[in-house]
Structure formats: structure tokens, C-alpha cells
Amino acid sequence: MLKVIDSAVPVACWSCSIGHNDSTLFCPHCSKIQPPPGGDYFSVFSLEPKLNLDLSALEHEFHRLSRKLHPDRFARAEENEKQWSLADTALLNDAYRTLKDPIRRTEYLLKLLGAEIGVEHSGKDRIDPSRVPADLLEEVFELNMQLEEMRAARESGVEDPALHVSLEQAKRKFDVLLEAVDEDLHAEWKEWDEGDRATRGAAQKKLVALLDRRRYLSNLVRDVNEVLGAGA
Amino acid sequence: MAEGRVVGIDLGTTNSLVAYMEGDKPVVIPGVDGSNLVPSVVALDPIPDPIPTDGYRPTVTVGNSARKALIQTPERVIYSVKRLMGRGLEEIQEELKLFPFHLAGDTEVGEVPRIQLGELRFTPPEISAYILRQLKRNAERFFSAPVTQAVITVPAYFNDAQRQATKDAGRMAGLEVLRLVNEPTAAALAYGLDRAKSGTIAVYDLGGGTFDISILKLRDGIFEVQSTNGDTHLGGDDIDNLLLAIALDEIHAEHGVDLRQHPGAVQAVRKAAIEVKVKLSTEPMARFDIELPNGDHYQREIPREVFEMLIEPVLKRTVGPCKQALADAGITPEQIDEVVLVGGSTRIPAVRKLVDELFHLTARGKRPHTELNPDEVVALGAAVQANILAGSSKSTEEMLLLDVTPLSLGIEALGRTVARIIQRNSTIPASATEHFTTGVDGQTNVAIHVVQGERELAADCRSLARFDLKGIPPMSAGLPRIEVKFLIDADGILHVSAREQRSGTAAQIEVKPTYGLTDEQVESMILESFDHAEEDFARRLLIEARNEAETILAAVERAPLNPAWNQLTSDEKSAIKLASVYLKKVKQSDNAAAIREATLILDHATRRFAELMMEAAVSSALRGKTMNTAGEELAEAVTAPHAMAPAEFK
Numbered sequence: 001m002l003k004v005i006d007s008a009v010p011v012a013c014w015s016c017s018i019g020h021n022d023s024t025l026f027c028p029h030c031s032k033i034q035p036p037p038g039g040d041y042f043s044v045f046s047l048e049p050k051l052n053l054d055l056s057a058l059e060h061e062f063h064r065l066s067r068k069l070h071p072d073r074f075a076r077a078e079e080n081e082k083q084w085s086l087a088d089t090a091l092l093n094d095a096y097r098t099l100k101d102p103i104r105r106t107e108y109l110l111k112l113l114g115a116e117i118g119v120e121h122s123g124k125d126r127i128d129p130s131r132v133p134a135d136l137l138e139e140v141f142e143l144n145m146q147l148e149e150m151r152a153a154r155e156s157g158v159e160d161p162a163l164h165v166s167l168e169q170a171k172r173k174f175d176v177l178l179e180a181v182d183e184d185l186h187a188e189w190k191e192w193d194e195g196d197r198a199t200r201g202a203a204q205k206k207l208v209a210l211l212d213r214r215r216y217l218s219n220l221v222r223d224v225n226e227v228l229g230a231g232a
Numbered sequence: 233m234a235e236g237r238v239v240g241i242d243l244g245t246t247n248s249l250v251a252y253m254e255g256d257k258p259v260v261i262p263g264v265d266g267s268n269l270v271p272s273v274v275a276l277d278p279i280p281d282p283i284p285t286d287g288y289r290p291t292v293t294v295g296n297s298a299r300k301a302l303i304q305t306p307e308r309v310i311y312s313v314k315r316l317m318g319r320g321l322e323e324i325q326e327e328l329k330l331f332p333f334h335l336a337g338d339t340e341v342g343e344v345p346r347i348q349l350g351e352l353r354f355t356p357p358e359i360s361a362y363i364l365r366q367l368k369r370n371a372e373r374f375f376s377a378p379v380t381q382a383v384i385t386v387p388a389y390f391n392d393a394q395r396q397a398t399k400d401a402g403r404m405a406g407l408e409v410l411r412l413v414n415e416p417t418a419a420a421l422a423y424g425l426d427r428a429k430s431g432t433i434a435v436y437d438l439g440g441g442t443f444d445i446s447i448l449k450l451r452d453g454i455f456e457v458q459s460t461n462g463d464t465h466l467g468g469d470d471i472d473n474l475l476l477a478i479a480l481d482e483i484h485a486e487h488g489v490d491l492r493q494h495p496g497a498v499q500a501v502r503k504a505a506i507e508v509k510v511k512l513s514t515e516p517m518a519r520f521d522i523e524l525p526n527g528d529h530y531q532r533e534i535p536r537e538v539f540e541m542l543i544e545p546v547l548k549r550t551v552g553p554c555k556q557a558l559a560d561a562g563i564t565p566e567q568i569d570e571v572v573l574v575g576g577s578t579r580i581p582a583v584r585k586l587v588d589e590l591f592h593l594t595a596r597g598k599r600p601h602t603e604l605n606p607d608e609v610v611a612l613g614a615a616v617q618a619n620i621l622a623g624s625s626k627s628t629e630e631m632l633l634l635d636v637t638p639l640s641l642g643i644e645a646l647g648r649t650v651a652r653i654i655q656r657n658s659t660i661p662a663s664a665t666e667h668f669t670t671g672v673d674g675q676t677n678v679a680i681h682v683v684q685g686e687r688e689l690a691a692d693c694r695s696l697a698r699f700d701l702k703g704i705p706p707m708s709a710g711l712p713r714i715e716v717k718f719l720i721d722a723d724g725i726l727h728v729s730a731r732e733q734r735s736g737t738a739a740q741i742e743v744k745p746t747y748g749l750t751d752e753q754v755e756s757m758i759l760e761s762f763d764h765a766e767e768d769f770a771r772r773l774l775i776e777a778r779n780e781a782e783t784i785l786a787a788v789e790r791a792p793l794n795p796a797w798n799q800l801t802s803d804e805k806s807a808i809k810l811a812s813v814y815l816k817k818v819k820q821s822d823n824a825a826a827i828r829e830a831t832l833i834l835d836h837a838t839r840r841f842a843e844l845m846m847e848a849a850v851s852s853a854l855r856g857k858t859m860n861t862a863g864e865e866l867a868e869a870v871t872a873p874h875a876m877a878p879a880e881f882k
């Protein structure tokens with residue numbers, strides 16, 4: 001699944017016809033823009049797939065490539081170059097958006113590795129009891145009851161200050177849990193980045209579990225914020 | 233430059249402007265009347281009496297002269313059409329209650345609404361096309377060369393349909409729209425040009441009809457938008473309407489006159505309301521003084537405190553979008569280094585106070601940027617972007633704008649919920665790939681509903697389009713794997729393509745936009761406007777040159793009647809006579825450039841006469857003008873001579 005940059009397939013440049021590998025955005029011979037390359041998001045930035053990234057270097061490279069690829073640079077170019085500039089820049093932007101965000105980056109890498117990752121849930125199924133991490137079961141149920149009470153109180157126009165305070169407390173508690181998950185994620189990044197084939201497998205499993213837990217917690221925090229924010 | 237100039241256009245709710253880069257500085261191109269602003273008002277000339285029998289079609293005027301017609305023939309005038317762009321019939325019903333114009337009676341749901349204007353009907357993009365064509369002509373007159381490519385600005389919070397409608401309007405006006413640029417971003421470009429800054433800036437843009445807030449990061453010439461938010465239905469118009477409602481209600485209650493029955497009178501009161509609003513930006517008090525049809529006078533003082541209380545709910549509506557934009561950018565108000573104010577409504581002191589509080593400016597010893605005229609800054613920025621696209625200038629070669637999509641893109645999923653495929657504030661161009669399959673054996677069609685917005689139910693979002701993936705090879709349910717690629721381009725407009733992966737055939741897509749014109753409709757509207765108004769460019773230049781020549785010659789004819797004439801020396805008089813004889817002769821030729829030159833010679837010869845006339849006219853405001861302009865402003869008898877760009881006379 002994971003593509004290694006060096007093994008990219010050679011293709012012929014549309015302009016100068018000289019062959020080059022298909023992971024490049026510009027022909028190394030005639031410098032003309034090329035159709036979107038076949039590699040993954042990391043290869044867009046000529047990076048090895050890694051979870052710990054130098055974000056300022058990533059931004060610098062994003063800006064450098066944007067200057068060369070952006071449709072603004074091709075406003076008066078031939079139609080084919082215009083289309084490739086559009087497609088290449090979309091790829092560049094999609095790649096940058098994914099890689100600069102630690103969670104999206106982790107999810108993306110895990111997906112490249114073939115892992116099943118939960119998707120961002122919206123709507124009613126946001127809090128699905130079957131997905132509650134076992135150690136949080138009791139607190140989550142209590143929190144949900146408080147959230148319901150709070151919403152009902154809002155609708156009837158009566159505020160219970162005590163409820164507000166206890167929701168604030170719950171929020172702080174879940175914020176702390178979220179921070180703990182992020183720390184664990186960072187630790188596993190290191191494991192994965194520096195690991196070999198065997199240890200990476202273990203790190204990968206932990207990462208998947210941590211992402212699930214994180215998604216769950218951040219949805220809870222979002223719900224509490226929504227309920228608390230609605231009255232402000 | 234072989235390909236001609238690219239101009240920047242601000243197609244505004246209230247006023248529109250066209251600008252270009254003169255060297256390394258963007259400047260606004262004035263109209264023939266010398267004014268930088270072209271009011272976004274379009275009018276049909278009154279029906280001539282008697283009506284000509286052979287294929288009569290009324291003339292369309294744009295700008296100041298159209299605005300004047302608002303009071304006499306309100307049923308033949310349309311303004312603020314930007315508020316109707318890209319919107320469906322059911323969306324504009326409420327809106328139209330505030331306007332003197334009506335929908336065409338035969339408009340059906342699902343069609344692009346058409347506005348009844350006198351005896352004709354126009355879609356909003358057609359009306360906008362008239363405004364754009366006026367700007368195009370102003371630019372062509374200025375350069376004495378055709379202008380065919382433009383950058384047009386749109387509110388950052390415009391959705392796909394509103395953007396597409398704007399692009400359609402450009403096409404109808406004979407302009408290739410090289411890029412749609414978001415207004416607040418354009419403003420940032422205009423400000424960022426003369427200083428190589430780094431930092432985070434917020435652009436607060438409260439215009440005539442729309443509100444935008446954008447947060448940008450500047451670094452080495454790259455303008456990277458972090459987040460944007462807004463309200464496409466919030467602006468100076470709403471403030472005018474509040475004042476208008478007060479006046480109309482009080483006139484009804486105190487004088488027993490219900491002006492709401494008289495569209496022309498309502499427009500007169502609206503004009504007064506706007507004057508009150510403008511005055512209150514600099515004075516502590518302003519007053520209505522309106523003569524009513526029954527001879528009564530409606531007089532009402534509005535102190536600034538009362539005005540501020542009145543508009544507070546309108547201004548407060550900008551707070552939510554600002555906070556959301558900050559949250560989306562992941563920053564606090566203290567992290568904003570600079571705030572730029574854009575749009576005429578930011579002249580209101582209460583707006584400035586609100587902005588100051590929102591971004592903690594005074595508390596941090598900062599002031600918002602207002603150095604560039606808030607009415608012009610967007611057009612100036614559009615000119616900068618036009619220059620970037622033309623790619624021919626040293627001053628902009630290091631600059632690049634990276635903008636975002638203001639609204640999330642989603643597809644309707646099971647249970648009518650929305651599956652988001654491109655999040656709001658994603659840098660554009662952006663893309664997403666989704667896979668679809670069939671639910672029934674042998675199914676050859678899959679319907680996809682694309683929406684834009686942040687709500688969780690598809691019905692609460694803005695419906696963009698329904699796609700029908702057709703021609704799927706018949707297979708067992710769930711077996712086809714159709715890859716659909718969604719791409720938002722640099723204009724913020726969506727493109728969709730699809731492919732069935734198992735059979736390798738490209739699935740055919742029939743795109744049915746929920747709102748908007750089809751390609752064929754746009755095409756037919758281009759032809760229509762060309763048939764009736766577009767002339768050969770060289771011929772038009774000639775007509776314009778002759779008209780200008782006639783204007784100045786007419787003024788010279790009358791000159792000896794003016795007391796100032798006798799103050800001229802005999803040398804000066806004979807120079808004027810000589811130049812006017814020369815111009816009369818050249819005017820007969822078909823050489824537009826020669827006519828122009830002869831006009832300039834005569835204009836030059838009459839400069840001192842114009843100065844003397846001005847002194848005599850006591851009008852210090854007119855100092856420094858030549859006969860051509862002074863004559864227009866001073867002589868009562870001169871009528872608008874310019875066929876293309878009727879001038880505004882004071």
C-alpha cells in the first residue's frame with residue numbers, strides 16, 4: 001500500500017518526451033509542469049512517511065511549491081498546463097492540509113498502512129454507547145445525563161447554576177484526558193517513526209486505539225462546549 | 233503587451249469600480265464624468281412618445297443617470313441586484329419586499345428568477361452584465377484599446393451558485409473572468425503591496441449588502457487565508473432600511489400619508505435616509521426634511537446616540553462571524569497584528585468602536601487601517617491580483633494569494649444527513665474523492681445530491697446540485713465502484729468528474745445545478761446583448777470621440793456669452809477660435825485618435841477661460857479644471873452628450 005518514492009514508475013514528459021519518475025510535479029529536464037503525480041501526500045513534499053514532521057519546513061516547502069504550481073501562475077498558459085496546475089495545486093493543498101494537522105496526519109498514515117479508522121461522526125450517532133472506552137463508561141453516562149438536563153433546562157428557560165458548575169468541572173476533566181491522549185500519541189509517533197517492521201505493527205495498533213479514544217473525547221468536549229456556549 | 237490588459241473589477245452592491253496597475257501602483261479608472269464610482273444601478277430609458285414602430289428596444293443606462301431615474305420611473309430601475317445573484321425564487325421573496333421592482337409574473341420554481349423591468353425581463357446576471365459592460369467601456373475609453381480580461385471580486389462568503397452567477401455575468405459582458413477574488417482578500421492585497429509585512433491580519437468588510445471577515449497570514453509575499461466567515465445579507469442596506477422604516481411610519485402616523493404606496497416617493501425618502509446615515513458618521517446630529525405630496529414637511533432630528541441604538545442589532549450580527557473566524561484560525565484577538573477596514577459602512581463610528589473592542593485594539597495601542605479609501609480598496613486589490621495573473625510585473629511577481637473555501641462541501645447521505653467531503657476554510661483549489669455503488673441489481677444510475685453549508689441535515693444546507701451518474705454497466709448490487717472526484721477551483725467553484733472503476737468506463741454525469749443558468753442560457757444571453765448593444769470597438773471609439781468633441785465645441789459656442797470671455801486677451805480668443813475650427817474639421821474624419829488629439833488641443837486652449845469662469849462662479853471646489861470638465865459642471869444648458877457613459881451633472 002505504502003509507496004516508496006524511489007520505486008516510482010517512469011513516465012515520459014508530455015513536453016520534452018524524456019522519461020522521468022512519476023512522483024515529480026515538474027519535468028527534471030525541461031521544467032514544465034506535469035500531470036498530478038502518483039505518489040502519496042508525503043511524496044508531494046519529498047518526505048519519507050513519518051509522523052514527526054518539522055512543521056516550519058513543511059510550511060516553507062508548501063509556499064515554495066505553491067509559488068510554482070498555483071493556477072495564478074498559469075492564468076495565460078495553454079489549456080493542458082492550466083488543468084494540471086489546478087489538479088497539482090489541489091493535490092498540494094490536500095496534502096498540506098492533511099500533513100500539517102497531527103491527527104489528520106496520523107489518520108492518513110494509518111490508512112495508507114491499511115488500518116481501519118473510524119470516520120468523523122456527525123448527527124445523532126455522535127455518542128454511541130458501544131464505542132465508549134470501558135474505563136470512561138460511568139463518567140460518560142453521567143455527563144450525558146447532565147447534558148440532557150441542561151438542554152431541557154435551557155428550553156424551559158430555567159437555569160440551574162449548580163448544573164453549570166458541574167458541567168464545567170466535567171469539561172475540565174475531559175480536557176485533561178484529551179491532553180493525556182495527545183501525549184500518548186506523540187510517544188507512539190516516535191515508536192512508529194523509529195521502529196522496524198515488527199515494532200511498527202504494535203505501534204500501529206496502539207495508534208488506532210488512541211485515535212478512536214481521542215475522537216470520542218473531543219466529541220464529548222465539543223458537546224459540552226456547545227451546551228455551555230449556547231447560554232452565554 | 234500583446235494580450236491586452238487585465239483589469240480588476242469590484243462589482244459591488246451599491247457601487248462598482250474598475251482599476252488597473254499603473255506601474256507598481258493600482259489606480260481606479262474614472263468614468264467619463266470623472267467619478268471613480270459607478271453606482272450599481274441599471275435603468276431602462278423612458279418609453280419614447282410616440283413609440284417607434286420598427287423593432288423598438290429601450291436603451292439601458294447604468295450608473296449615475298440610472299440612479300437619477302429611480303425617483304421618476306422607479307418601475308424601470310433596478311439596484312442592489314448583487315443581493316439576488318445566484319439565489320432561488322423562494323429565497324428572494326422576502327428580500328423583494330424591500331425593493332420597488334418585482335419578479336416577472338411567469339417565473340417558475342427552479343428557474344433563475346427574472347426581474348420585470350418596465351416591459352422587459354432580466355435575470356440578475358444579465359443586470360450585473362450591464363454594470364460590467366459599463367466598467368469595461370470606461371476602461372476601454374481610458375486605454376483607447378479593447379479590454380477583454382478581468383478579475384472580479386465577490387464577497388468571501390459567496391456560495392458556489394453566487395460565484396457562478398458572477399462569472400456568467402462577466403461572460404455576458406464580453407469579459408473573460410480570469411479569477412474571482414474574495415473582497416476582503418483583495419483589500420489585504422491592496423494594503424500589502426507597499427510594505428513587505430509579515431504577520432496576521434484581519435479584514436473586516438462591511439459593505440452595502442454583505443459582511444465578510446477574513447483572517448490572513450502574510451509571509452514573504454504569500455497571503456495565506458486562514459479562515460473566513462460572514463453574512464451575505466448584512467450591510468449598509470439594512471441600516472438604510474431601518475431609517476427608512478422610521479421615516480415612513482412617522483410620515484404615515486403624523487401626516488396621514490402612506491408613502492409605501494408610491495415607489496418613487498419611497499426612493500426619495502431612501503435617498504434622504506442615506507444622507508442622514510452618512511452625515512451621522514461625522515456629525516452628532518442629522519435631520520430628515522422631506523416635502524410630502526400634500527405640501528406638509530416631515531422633519532425629524534436623529535441624534536447619533538439614537539442612530540447607534542437603532543443600528544446596534546445590525547452591527548451585533550457581525551460579532552458571531554468574527555468569533556467563529558478567530559476560532560477556525562485557532563487564534564485569539566491578541567494574535568491579530570493588524571486590522572483592515574473595508575466597505576463604506578466601516579465609516580460609521582459605532583462600527584469602528586465595535587471592531588476596536590472585538591480585536592482589543594486600543595487596549596494594545598493599535599489602530600485599524602483606514603489609509604486607503606474603503607470604497608476603493610477592493611478594486612485596487614483586484615487590480616493587484618489582475619497584475620499577478622498577467623505575470624508581467626516585477627512589483628507583484630513575489631506575491632501569491634492562497635484563499636479558502638468559505639463553506640463546507642458535503643453530499644447527502646443516508647438519513648438525510650450530510651457527509652462532509654471538503655471542510656470549510658480549506659485552501660483552494662481543494663479536492664476530495666468519494667466512492668459510490670449501487671443498491672439494486674442491474675442499477676445503471678446513481679443520484680448524488682451535493683450541498684454546501686455547516687448544518688447537519690442536508691435540508692438545512694444550501695443545495696448546490698444534483699448529479700446523476702449514468703451509464704453504469706449493469707452489475708450485481710454493490711459491485712460497481714464509481715469514483716467521483718470533487719474539485720473546488722481557485723474561484724471557489726465546484727467541478728465534478730466520475731469514473732466506474734471496475735469496468736473502466738467513465739460514468740456520464742448530468743449536472744443539474746439547483747440554482748443558476750445553464751451554459752446554453754448564458755450563451756443565448758450573450759448573443760442577445762451583442763445583438764442589441766455591442767458594436768464594433770473601433771466604431772464605438774469614434775462615436776465617443778465625436779461626442780466629446782461636440783461637447784467641448786458646444787461649450788465654446790456659448791463661451792462669448794459668459795462675462796469671463798471678455799477677460800481673455802485677443803491672442804487667447806483667436807487661439808480658441810483656431811483650435812475649434814481645426815476640431816470641427818477633424819471631427820468629419822473617421823480617425824478617432826486625431827479627433828481626440830484635436831479635442832485635447834482645444835481643451836488646452838480654453839484652460840484659462842475655464843479658470844476665469846470658475847473664479848466667477850465662486851466655486852472653489854472646481855479649481856484646476858479645464859473647460860471640458862468645468863463646462864459640464866457650470867453650464868446649465870449642456871445635456872449629456874456621451875452615448876456610452878452618460879455623465880452626472882451637478
